[in-house]
Amino acid sequence: MATFAFITGATSGFGEAIARQFAATGKNLIITGRRGDRLLKLKNELQGLFPGIHCVISNFDVRVENEVQKAINDIPTEITSNIDVLINNAGLAVGRGPIDEGISDDWDRMVDTNIKGLLYVSKAVIPFLKIHKHAHIVNIASIAGKEVYLGGNVYCATKHAVDALSRAMRIDLLPFGIKVSNIAPGAADTEFSVVRFKGNLKTAKAVYEGYTPLIANDIADAVLYVCSRPAHVTINDLVIMPTAQASATNLAKD
Ligand code: NDP
Ligand code: 8X3
Numbered sequence: 338m339a340t341f342a343f344i345t346g347a348t349s350g351f352g353e354a355i356a357r358q359f360a361a362t363g364k365n366l367i368i369t370g371r372r373g374d375r376l377l378k379l380k381n382e383l384q385g386l387f388p389g390i391h392c393v394i395s396n397f398d399v400r401v402e403n404e405v406q407k408a409i410n411d412i413p414t415e416i417t418s419n420i421d422v423l424i425n426n427a428g429l430a431v432g433r434g435p436i437d438e439g440i441s442d443d444w445d446r447m448v449d450t451n452i453k454g455l456l457y458v459s460k461a462v463i464p465f466l467k468i469h470k471h472a473h474i475v476n477i478a479s480i481a482g483k484e485v486y487l488g489g490n491v492y493c494a495t496k497h498a499v500d501a502l503s504r505a506m507r508i509d510l511l512p513f514g515i516k517v518s519n520i521a522p523g524a525a526d527t528e529f530s531v532v533r534f535k536g537n538l539k540t541a542k543a544v545y546e547g548y549t550p551l552i553a554n555d556i557a558d559a560v561l562y563v564c565s566r567p568a569h570v571t572i573n574d575l576v577i578m579p580t581a582q583a584s585a586t587n588l589a590k591d
Contacts, residue, residue, distance in 0.1 A: 340469070341365040341420045342564075343462055345399060346427030346453075348358070348375040350527030351477060354553035355424055355560050356383065365391040367412065367420065370427065371398050382498070392418075399427050399454025400446075409461045420465040422564060425455045426477040427501075430492040430533040444491045451495035455502065466515050471568050473516040475560055476503045480523045483576065484585040492533075496521075500574075507573065518563045518573040523578035523585070525551035547590030548581035 340358050346352035348370035356368050360383040373396040380392040397408035409417065428451045431443040466472035478577050481489055482496030501521035510517060530541035544550075544591055556577065557559065563572045581589045 339363070339365050339391075339419070340422070341367050341393070341416060342422035342424060343367040343368050343369070343420045343458075344424040344426060345458055347379065348372040348554050349558075349571060351522075351556045352424070352426040354557035355426065358554070358557040358561050359422075360390050360392070362472070363387065363389055364422075365416075365419070367393045367416070369395045370517055371396070371399060371409070375543060377555060393461055398526045399458055400449040402453075402457045405454075405457040407460050410537075417465050420462060421469040421472045423459065423462045423472075423474045424477070424560065425458060425474065427454060427458075428477065428495075428499075429488075430481075430529065431535070432572060433488040433492075433533060435488060436490045439491060447491050447495050451492075452498045452502075455499060459506070463510070463515075466510075467513045470514060471516075473518070473564055474506060474510070475518045475520060475563060476506075477556070478503065478519050478521045478578065480521055480578065480582075480585050482519075482521055486585040490584070501513075503574070507571075518572050519574045520556065520559055520563070521574065521576045522551060522556050523576075523582045524588075525553065525556060525579075527553050548588055550579050550582075551577065560572070 342364050344352050344356050347356045347368035356366055370376055376394040380394055383392050395408045397404045403412050431446045448566060478499040479496040482494040482500035485493040503517055507517040517561055526545045530544045534540040559575055559577055
């Protein structure tokens with residue numbers, strides 16, 4: 338059986354775009370997320386467009402370790418044993434404001450999703466990656482993992498943790514020939530800001546006004562590029578910004 342990419346957060350934004358681009362190359366997919374209706378819709382669409390591919394749905398919350406482990410155990414081993422790419426993409430920001438006014442539930446959601454969820458999924462999937470001579474993990478970090486900015490405190494800390502985990506994984510997995518790539522996008526117009534601002538569409542929309550932000554396909558392009566380098570080449574770290582954004586906070590707006 339041809340190999341599979343396991344993609345977290347495939348119900349929206351980067352993860353969905355990555356799934357679409359992989360499918361177009363003929364790669365088999367395991368698409369994951371909490372919103373099962375969206376996963377089913379994407380699976381049906383991709384299998385219609387690319388009848389040769391195998392698309393498997395795995396519906397779980399990355400924050401719950403036994404749910405992650407059970408969901409992955411429930412996938413037939415002839416599929417899991419063929420996973421050679423893991424895209425750790427699921428993640429979110431919740432709120433933006435001074436640290437002393439932070440809400441502990443927001444902090445928990447970010448730490449549990451962006452750090453612990455990435456760890457739970459990686460721990461469950463790495464045994465399958467080790468079976469392959471050439472396997473690859475791509476962690477979606479952020480410019481917020483390279484810099485900190487006003488009110489970004491805990492989100493920035495979680496993305497700095499992703500950046501550190503990418504470097505640490507690369508060392509730990511070196512004996513197994515598993516590539517680890519870290520991708521750090523700047524502002525991209527996905528559902529990210531709607532989630533961050535808890536459904537406040539006006540505030541979310543304002544984040545992307547006055548300049549041209551990245552779109553999900555820009556990041557999917559980069560993931561496909563990183564995953565298609567020759568076996569002896571690893572792209573360790575890629576920072577991808579809108580041309581109008583020079584740093585986390587320096588934006589040339591109209
Ligand atoms: P979206 O909100 O569009 O997508 C986020 C995805 O993460 C969804 O598919 C969502 O699925 C999934 N997800 C969130 N929480 C969980 C959970 N507990 N369990 C399982 N899946 C979960 O945002 P983006 O596509 O923009 O974000 C993708 C990644 O990129 C995130 O890690 C984000 O931090 C990072 N990033 C985003 C940037 C941006 O400006 N957009 C810039 C830099 C990095 P569901 O809700 O169905 O579970
Ligand atoms: C998302 C980009 O700059 O809002 O990670 O933190 S930013």
